[in-house]
Amino acid sequence: MSNLSIEQRAADALLQAQVSGQAIGPIRETIGADNIAAAYNIQKINTDKRIAQNEKVVGKKIGLTSFAVQKQLGVDQPDYGVLFDTMQVREGVLHFSHLQQPKAEAEIAFVLSEDLTGDVNMSDLINAIDYAAVSIEIVGSRIANWDIKITDTIADNASASHFILGESRVPLSQIDLEKCKMSLIRNGEVVSEGSGAACMDNPLNAALWLAQTMAEMGNPLKAGEVLLSGALGPMVPIEQGDKFEAVIEGLGSVQLAIV
Numbered sequence: 001m002s003n004l005s006i007e008q009r010a011a012d013a014l015l016q017a018q019v020s021g022q023a024i025g026p027i028r029e030t031i032g033a034d035n036i037a038a039a040y041n042i043q044k045i046n047t048d049k050r051i052a053q054n055e056k057v058v059g060k061k062i063g064l065t066s067f068a069v070q071k072q073l074g075v076d077q078p079d080y081g082v083l084f085d086t087m088q089v090r091e092g093v094l095h096f097s098h099l100q101q102p103k104a105e106a107e108i109a110f111v112l113s114e115d116l117t118g119d120v121n122m123s124d125l126i127n128a129i130d131y132a133a134v135s136i137e138i139v140g141s142r143i144a145n146w147d148i149k150i151t152d153t154i155a156d157n158a159s160a161s162h163f164i165l166g167e168s169r170v171p172l173s174q175i176d177l178e179k180c181k182m183s184l185i186r187n188g189e190v191v192s193e194g195s196g197a198a199c200m201d202n203p204l205n206a207a208l209w210l211a212q213t214m215a216e217m218g219n220p221l222k223a224g225e226v227l228l229s230g231a232l233g234p235m236v237p238i239e240q241g242d243k244f245e246a247v248i249e250g251l252g253s254v255q256l257a258i259v
Contacts, residue, residue: 006030007038011045014156017142021100026147027155039154046157047082058226059083060214061137063158064150065199065206065230075150078200080210081158083226089164093257096240100140102161104238104256105231106184106192106246108177108203109135109165116211116221125208128223132175134166134251136184136244137228139235163228166246166254175250178202182232185245194233203229 010027017024031038051057064070064078096102113130140161143152153159177196184192200206206229214221221227232248238258247253 007041008045010155011042011049014042014142015046015049018100023100023142023144026143026149026152028149028151031151031155033149033151035151036154039151042155043081043157050084056085057082058085058088058224059228060210060221060225061158061160061163061228062206062210062230063139063153065203067200073150078206078209078230079150079154079158080213081154081160083160083163083228087160087162088226089162089256092164092255093259094138094162094164096238096258099138099161099238099258100142101146102138102140102238102258103235104184104186104192104244105137105139105235106182106194106233106248107135107137107199107231108180108196108229108248108251109133109163110203110207110227110229111169112221112223112225112227114223117215120208120211120215122204122208125204125211126172128211128221129172129207131169131171132177132251133169134246134248134254135228136164136246136254136256137231138162138238138256163226164254164256165226166252168252170251177204180249180251182249183247184233184236185247186236186242188243191236192233194231196232198232199230206230 114128138161139159180196242258244256
């Protein structure tokens, strides 16, 4: 059987799992635990299909930005997934029925004012960022019981589900991206804490990795895109009826109700 047909079948299985809400077994069982190229090919098959169905790409998310988690999964770099307009929550309310094995993470989002093409360096990245905002990312998995390794999550669009951005738009010069404290509050109780340094020592390091990776692939980041830079603390399981608030020093807060 050709690699293409294996990748196509895996992509179809993931898409079917998303539509039906029925999780599937690990993708690594068919493509291998280390075949990162195949995993990104599977992700791209479903990205192209969603674009063909009129979903619009609005940004990217960066996963595996904790060095501890990278070590746990045996990798030395983060991964990325694609954000669609259908994933963005604008009114602060998200229906539990739209989620699969959901967990919440608090992170810093960057919004670009310029394309990032060519040989991108840190100065280019900083100049291209319009503003930062607090965000809650909902991750989900189409893989049963979150039984994932690196190739499973990449194929599954980096376990992306939904996201919401806070209303405050803060220039980079007004926030300490390394030392800013984060609190994620669920139903009035702090359930996850961290700081900017939890994301590859500085969220800009994660964003630069993404910008360079996408430029090398000939699919550069574009003006207007949202970059979810990675979790600043442990992710937290979500139940129906939960109310979340993410607070990041210098960026304010954002709230999300799961109904």
